[in-house]
Amino acid sequence: MMNILYCGDSNIEKGLMISVLSLVDHIDTELNIYVMTMELETEKKKYKPVSDPVVDALDEYVKNSKFGGFVKKINITALFNKTIPQANINTRFTPYCMVRLFADQVPELPDKILYLDNDVVCRRDIKDLYYLNMNDHEVAGVLDYYGKWFFRNRKRNADYINSGVLLMNLDMIRRTGLFRECRKMCSESKMFMPDQSAINKLAEAKRLLPRKFNEQRRLRHNTVLQHFTTSFRFFPWIHTVSVKPWDVEKMHNVLKLHEYDDLLDRYQAFKRRIGYDEE
Numbered sequence: 160m161m162n163i164l165y166c167g168d169s170n171i172e173k174g175l176m177i178s179v180l181s182l183v184d185h186i187d188t189e190l191n192i193y194v195m196t197m198e199l200e201t202e203k204k205k206y207k208p209v210s211d212p213v214v215d216a217l218d219e220y221v222k223n224s225k226f227g228g229f230v231k232k233i234n235i236t237a238l239f240n241k242t243i244p245q246a247n248i249n250t251r252f253t254p255y256c257m258v259r260l261f262a263d264q265v266p267e268l269p270d271k272i273l274y275l276d277n278d279v280v281c282r283r284d285i286k287d288l289y290y291l292n293m294n295d296h297e298v299a300g301v302l303d304y305y306g307k308w309f310f311r312n313r314k315r316n317a318d319y320i321n322s323g324v325l326l327m328n329l330d331m332i333r334r335t336g337l338f339r340e341c342r343k344m345c346s347e348s349k350m351f352m353p354d355q356s357a358i359n360k361l362a363e364a365k366r367l368l369p370r371k372f373n374e375q376r377r378l379r380h381n382t383v384l385q386h387f388t389t390s391f392r393f394f395p396w397i398h399t400v401s402v403k404p405w406d407v408e409k410m411h412n413v414l415k416l417h418e419y420d421d422l423l424d425r426y427q428a429f430k431r432r433i434g435y436d437e438e
Contacts, residue, residue: 192230244346296365341357
């Protein structure tokens with residue numbers, strides 16, 4: 160059995176569908192998938208939670224897969240409102256990036272869980288990642304491709320991890336109070352990438368993982384999980400490239416990537432079958 164966590168608002172739905180379908184393709188055990196979401200209205204925007212129809216359709220899909228499991232929605236609106244990360248609520252990063260920091264306060268979440276961003280696609284079985292011994296570690300992750308240079312702590316080797324793929328020992332986190340301290344920091348200090356910055360600054364027991372478990376740059380032969388983050392390109396000029404798995408034309412024309420065509424075809428069919436309205 161594997162426990163997986165996603166977090167976000169209705170904007171993660173397309174990525175959530177692709178990511179869950181990709182997991183079912185490659186995992187040969189029961190998948191218990193939790194989706195933490197909430198309602199929120201800030202000075203700048205009103206956010207909607209992940210919809211019940213999407214969660215219900217994914218739940219049916221996973222339940223009917225070879226190894227079974229479930230997809231369950233957890234609404235944490237009340238929890239979030241008790242500890243609003245005020246200093247970072249109106250930054251360029253959506254407040255939902257901090258939802259994962261409330262995982263320790265949800266009793267039904269298991270002691271060990273793998274958090275995935277919605278733009279992470281599974282390419283191979285993740286058992287070598289999921290079943291790592293985490294007894295002495297709060298979190299495990301891959302070095303952030305750019306952050307390992309920009310946020311380097313000179314007193315020690317590079318250890319700034321990307322929080323898009325995060326193996327979490329919730330039992331230890333609940334005991335050490337790591338996420339409680341992260342929430343406090345997000346409430347008091349404005350930060351770039353607030354959740355990731357707080358975790359990296361405050362985690363005392365991080366485990367570094369091989370790049371193949373969170374490939375943030377380009378597909379490689381041994382990639383297990385590919386994370387479609389924004390990247391820099393230096394030719395013919397310096398610019399950023401941001402392509403998400405659901406942007407099929409850009410996957411083909413910008414990234415020249417056809418690795419996931421079969422998955423994306425099934426994603427399109429899944430959307431049509433459930434009558435998903437992208438608007």
